[in-house]
Structures are given as C-alpha cells and as structure tokens.
Amino acid sequence: MGEEKFTAIVVGAGPAGSTAAMVLAKEGNDVLLIEKGASPGSKNMFGGRMYCHALNRILPNFWEEAPVERAVARETVTFLHGGKAVSLTCRNSDWTKPPYHSVTLLRAEFDSWLASKAEEAGAELACNIRVDDLLTEDGRVVGIRAGEDEILADAVIAADGVNSLLAQKAGLAKMFSPGQVSTGMKQVIELPEETIRDRFGLEGNAGAVQLFVGECTGGMPGGGFLYTNKSSVSLGLVVSASALQRSSVRAPDLMEDFKNNPEILPLIEGGKVAEYSAHLIPEAGLGMMPRIYGDGILVAGDAAGFVLNLGYVIRGMDFAIASGEAAARAVICAKERGDFSGNSLSGYQELLKKSFVLQDLEAYRKVPEFMENERLYAEYPGLLTSIFTNVFSVDGSQPIRLHSKILNRVKESGLSLAQLAVDGWKGATRL
Amino acid sequence: MKRLSTEQLLGLDKFVVDDEEAHIEVDRQLCRDCSEKPCCVACPAGLYTVKDAEISFDYAGCLECGTCRVVCPQSGSAIRWRYPRGGFGVQYRYG
Ligand SMILES: Cc1cc2nc3c(=O)[nH]c(=O)nc-3n(C[C@H](O)[C@H](O)[C@H](O)COP(=O)(O)OP(=O)(O)OC[C@H]3O[C@@H](n4cnc5c(N)ncnc54)[C@H](O)[C@@H]3O)c2cc1C
Ligand code: SF4
Ligand code: SF4
Numbered sequence: 136m137g138e139e140k141f142t143a144i145v146v147g148a149g150p151a152g153s154t155a156a157m158v159l160a161k162e163g164n165d166v167l168l169i170e171k172g173a174s175p176g177s178k179n180m181f182g183g184r185m186y187c188h189a190l191n192r193i194l195p196n197f198w199e200e201a202p203v204e205r206a207v208a209r210e211t212v213t214f215l216h217g218g219k220a221v222s223l224t225c226r227n228s229d230w231t232k233p234p235y236h237s238v239t240l241l242r243a244e245f246d247s248w249l250a251s252k253a254e255e256a257g258a259e260l261a262c263n264i265r266v267d268d269l270l271t272e273d274g275r276v277v278g279i280r281a282g283e284d285e286i287l288a289d290a291v292i293a294a295d296g297v298n299s300l301l302a303q304k305a306g307l308a309k310m311f312s313p314g315q316v317s318t319g320m321k322q323v324i325e326l327p328e329e330t331i332r333d334r335f336g337l338e339g340n341a342g343a344v345q346l347f348v349g350e351c352t353g354g355m356p357g358g359g360f361l362y363t364n365k366s367s368v369s370l371g372l373v374v375s376a377s378a379l380q381r382s383s384v385r386a387p388d389l390m391e392d393f394k395n396n397p398e399i400l401p402l403i404e405g406g407k408v409a410e411y412s413a414h415l416i417p418e419a420g421l422g423m424m425p426r427i428y429g430d431g432i433l434v435a436g437d438a439a440g441f442v443l444n445l446g447y448v449i450r451g452m453d454f455a456i457a458s459g460e461a462a463a464r465a466v467i468c469a470k471e472r473g474d475f476s477g478n479s480l481s482g483y484q485e486l487l488k489k490s491f492v493l494q495d496l497e498a499y500r501k502v503p504e505f506m507e508n509e510r511l512y513a514e515y516p517g518l519l520t521s522i523f524t525n526v527f528s529v530d531g532s533q534p535i536r537l538h539s540k541i542l543n544r545v546k547e548s549g550l551s552l553a554q555l556a557v558d559g560w561k562g563a564t565r566l
Numbered sequence: 567m568k569r570l571s572t573e574q575l576l577g578l579d580k581f582v583v584d585d586e587e588a589h590i591e592v593d594r595q596l597c598r599d600c601s602e603k604p605c606c607v608a609c610p611a612g613l614y615t616v617k618d619a620e621i622s623f624d625y626a627g628c629l630e631c632g633t634c635r636v637v638c639p640q641s642g643s644a645i646r647w648r649y650p651r652g653g654f655g656v657q658y659r660y661g
C-alpha cells in the first residue's frame with residue numbers, strides 16, 4: 136500500500152462502512168475500506184430484517200439485485216407465559232409490493248454485496264486486515280495502523296461496530312456499561328420453502344416476522360425473534376447484558392429452552408440448525424452516543440450507538456446506512472474546504488440532525504429507560520396471557536363480565552392499578 | 567426438538583483458529599477474587615467454566631460478541647479483549 140495517502144480510510148465493511156465508502160468513491164475520492172473478516176459480512180449477524188427506506192434512497196430499487204430473502208408482509212408480537220401465549224398479528228399486502236417496506240436477509244451474503252457496490256464505485260476493499268490503532272499527529276487522526284502497516288488518510292471513518300475499539304482509542308467513546316448493551320444469540324434453522332410458506336401462511340416471496348416477550352428470556356429484559364428467510368428461519372434471543380450478568384441460566388441454555396417452547400417448536404420442527412452466532416446490540420440510544428467527530432475522525436453506525444429498539448420495531452441497519460452516508464458527505468465537504476479538523480467535520484452531526492437518524496433517536500430518547508422496566512418482561516406477559524385465556528375460557532360456571540374478569544386477573548397478579556396506570560402511561564407516551 | 571449442546575452448536579460454525587495469538591486472555595489470578603463469575607453464565611459460547619476452583623477459558627470457539635468484556639467486573643484487567651487477527655476467528659456463512 137506504500138506511501139499513498141487516501142482521502143478516507145473506512146474501518147469496517149458493515150452497512151455503515153460500505154455505504155460511506157460507496158458514497159465517497161462515487162464522488163471520485165480515493166477510499167480504502169478495511170475489513171478484518173475474510174470477506175465482508177463474515178463477522179456479522181443480526182436478527183434478520185432491514186427497513187428499506189435508507190438504502191433505497193441511495194441505491195434505488197436495490198432489491199432487484201441485492202441478495203435479500205423475503206419481503207415482510209406479516210408482523211406478530213407474542214407474549215409468552217407458562218405455556219400460554221397471546222399474539223397480535225398485523226398483515227399488510229402492500230408491504231410485499233415495491234417499494235418494499237422491509238426485507239429479511241442474511242448478513243454474510245448481503246454485506247458482501249453492499250461492499251461490492253462500494254468497490255464498483257471505485258473504493259479499494261482490503262479484507263483480512265484488523266486495524267489495531269489510529270495514527271495521530273498533534274492529537275489529530277492522520278491514519279491507521281494494522282500490524283506493521285501504517286496507512287495515511289485525510290479522514291478516518293470508524294464504522295467498526297458496537298465494540299468500537301477505534302472510537303475508544305480516539306478518546307471519543309468510553310467503554311459502555313452492561314446496562315447499555317444486550318447480547319443477541321441466533322440460530323439459522325433450515326426448512327424447505329414450502330414448509331415455511333405453509334407454517335407461516337405466506338405466499339410467494341412474502342415473509343413473516345415474529346417477536347416474543349416473556350418467559351423466553353426467563354423474564355429478563357429482552358425478547359425472542361423469528362425472521363423467515365427463503366429456506367431457513369433466523370431464530371434468536373436478545374437479553375440485556377446486565378440481566379445476563381445475574382442470570383441463573385447460561386445464555387446458550389436459554390436459547391435451547393426457547394427452541395422447545397410450545398409456541399416455537401411447531402414452527403421449527405424438522406428443521407436443521409445450520410449456524411449459531413452471537414453479537415452485542417447497543418441499546419441505550421442517545422444515552423451512549425459518543426462524540427461522533429474529532430480531528431480527522433468520524434464515528435458511524437453501531438460504533439456511534441445508532442440503534443433504536445422499541446420492542447416491536449428494531450432498527451440498526453437503516454441507521455448504519457444513513458449515518459455512513461452522512462459521514463461520507465461530511466468528509467466530501469471537509470475536502471472542499473481543505474480542512475479535516477473536528478470543527479470542519481462537525482457538519483456530520485448537522486446532517487444527522489436533519490435526517491431520521493438523530494430525529495428518531497431524539498424522539499424516542501426516553502425509550503431505553505422505559506424498556507429497562509423489568510415488569511414488562513417478568514409480570515405483564517403473565518397478566519396478559521391470564522386475562523386472555525380467561526376471556527376465551529368456557530366452563531359452565533357463573534357468568535362474569537369482561538371488566539370484572541380483567542380486574543380479577545389484575546388483582547391475582549399482585550400488581551397495583553396505580554403501577555399499571557403509570558407503566559401504561561409511560562408506554563403510551565414514550566413508544 | 568433435540569437439544570444441542572454448546573459444543574454441538576459451535577461445531578456447526580466455521581472457525582479459522584489462530585494458533586499463534588490468543589485474542590482474549592484471562593488473568594486467572596484476578597478471577598480468583600471474582601465471586602460471581604458472570605462470564606460463565608453470560609458467554610453465548612459457554613467458553614468460560616470453573617475447573618478445580620479456577621477459571622478455565624478457551625478462545626477457540628469464540629463468537630466475538632464482546633459479552634464477556636462487558637459483563638466482567640474487572641474488565642480491562644482480568645480480561646484482555648481484542649478481535650482475532652485479520653482473517654482468523656469465526657466465519658459466518660449465513661449471519
Ligand atoms: C441480535 C441482533 C439483532 C438485530 N436485529 C436487527 C434487525 O432486525 N434490523 C435492523 O435493522 N438491525 C438489527 N440489528 C442491528 C444491526 O445489526 C446493526 O445496527 C448493524 O449491523 C450496524 O451496522 P454497522 O455497519 O454499524 O456495524 P457492523 O455491522 O457491526 O459492521 C462492523 C464491521 O467492522 C468490522 N471491524 C470491526 N473492527 C474492526 C477492525 N479493528 N478492523 C477491521 N474491521 C473491523 C467488523 O468485522 C464488521 O464487518 C440487530 C443486531 C443484533 C446483534
Ligand atoms: S467475570 Fe471477569 S474476573 Fe470474573 S471470573 Fe470471569 S473473567 Fe474473571
Ligand atoms: S466474545 Fe462472546 S463468545 Fe467470545 S468469549 Fe467473550 S462472551 Fe464468549
């Protein structure tokens with residue numbers, strides 16, 4: 136790689152990094168995209184679905200060539216408790232027509248494809264390289280070091296994911312705490328295409344997403360997920376790392392218990408587990424956002440904590456893509472000025488404030504704190520399932536009106552009405 | 567569905583193990599003073615176990631999630647955590 140100096144070095148070929156590299160290269164900049172994995176995506180996993188809006192703005196109709204699995208047409212949230220389940224399902228056939236609302240995908244293939252788009256635009260992709268450190272000169276970032284190699288650039292974009300060692304090395308981020316992240320575990324389970332269509336009531340290339348709350352995490356904050364791919368399902372659990380610290384059940388055992396839950400088993404029966412993966416999710420939103428720009432450096436995607444988890448909607452991919460694009464635009468503006476100082480690169484934050492990235496995170500600023508409420512996972516799934524099983528039960532005994540049935544179940548649960556009102560109000564005003 | 571052991575699950579994954587560099591190093595000395603040992607329950611790959619009252623850890627099979635690094639009460643001292651060198655470690659084929 137010699138003495139060459141790049142306009143930008145992008146560290147990490149996930150969605151944030153590949154988008155940043157693509158946007159920079161399209162404008163004719165010299166860009167080096169560095170990835171530690173043998174190929175982009177080989178280190179990455181997620182639940183399973185990307186909301187299309189962000190990438191569609193940059194690569195219109197990307198789904199025509201991107202390796203995506205199914206267009207999600209059915210959303211279900213299920214509360215689980217003691218062999219009982221209550222679900223809410225929403226189906227929208229418009230979601231299965233272009234422009235697709237969201238698609239399921241598998242990261243090894245998808246991330247490789249997105250990185251290839253950056254290469255097509257002219258970016259140089261270097262895999263199998265772990266960036267070990269930043270090069271600095273008078274406190275400004277001037278490049279990176281990987282093993283013995285030192286490579287110079289006007290700007291470095293740290294798109295190195297949730298464990299961002301670069302943002303920490305640059306002094307922009309502190310190590311996060313267990314309360315700010317969750318651990319995600321997933322198994323890809325292969326099933327024939329017809330079986331997936333039959334079991335989930337799907338037609339053609341339509342897909343289903345199912346989220347689970349309650350006993351699947353042993354009442355710990357978090358939940359379960361199931362995404363249908365073409366001929367596999369992505370099944371997994373997300374559990375708050377601070378709860379996992381105190382868990383009495385080992386994380387991998389929680390996952391095996393989940394597979395045998397009566398609500399899950401019929402969906403995956405006969406399937407063959409093809410892969411097991413794990414990854415952290417930044418969950419604290421703005422509460423864990425590092426400084427996202429400094430002299431010669433920008434931080435994008437998970438490295439900046441750009442994930443929004445509302446319980447029924449989980450978004451990180453669209454934030455990664457839009458923040459990668461904004462970082463690239465900020466570098467382009469800085470280059471026009473010939474000034475890569477933090478001051479000049481601060482345009483990045485302004486771009487994000489004008490986009491959904493910081494607007495949505497700001498609007499849902501209080502959600503992470505709401506989601507820490509253990510009652511949501513330990514108490515309410517039990518209450519809901521007992522109310523609904525009671526409502527649907529017929530046994531010939533004295534008639535009881537609906538409101539009394541509900542009040543009786545609340546009384547049995549030991550939760551106070553005041554507590555319910557407060558939690559209900561918080562949920563209604565924050566989500 | 568048949569329960570799979572953690573070893574069986576990890577057996578499904580592709581790993582390129584780096585025999586020269588351990589990307590995670592654990593200081594057994596410091597672990598002795600750790601009463602809760604959260605790494606043992608929290609690691610999704612079950613790589614931390616207690617054998618003869620000592621922490622036993624094997625970096626082969628690591629899914630590189632970073633959970634141990636964040637749950638360890640002596641993070642930074644008892645656990646030295648890095649990603650594997652370029653090209654080594656887990657290689658997801660699905661992800
Ligand atoms: C269990 C789980 C479920 C999720 N579900 C969803 C979902 O359904 N929908 C959704 O939108 N989002 C979801 N997310 C979030 C989403 O996966 C992330 O927000 C997204 O991947 C962030 O992209 P990124 O490019 O910032 O980081 P990553 O995708 O993590 O990419 C970072 C890249 O940097 C590389 N890298 C890191 N350090 C170095 C280094 N030192 N040198 C070289 N390369 C390096 C890594 O190998 C990796 O390729 C989920 C996450 C998890 C863990
Ligand atoms: S949590 Fe940290 S200090 Fe405690 S046993 Fe595990 S590695 Fe050692
Ligand atoms: S990084 Fe994750 S998989 Fe690897 S040892 Fe730590 S907790 Fe286990």
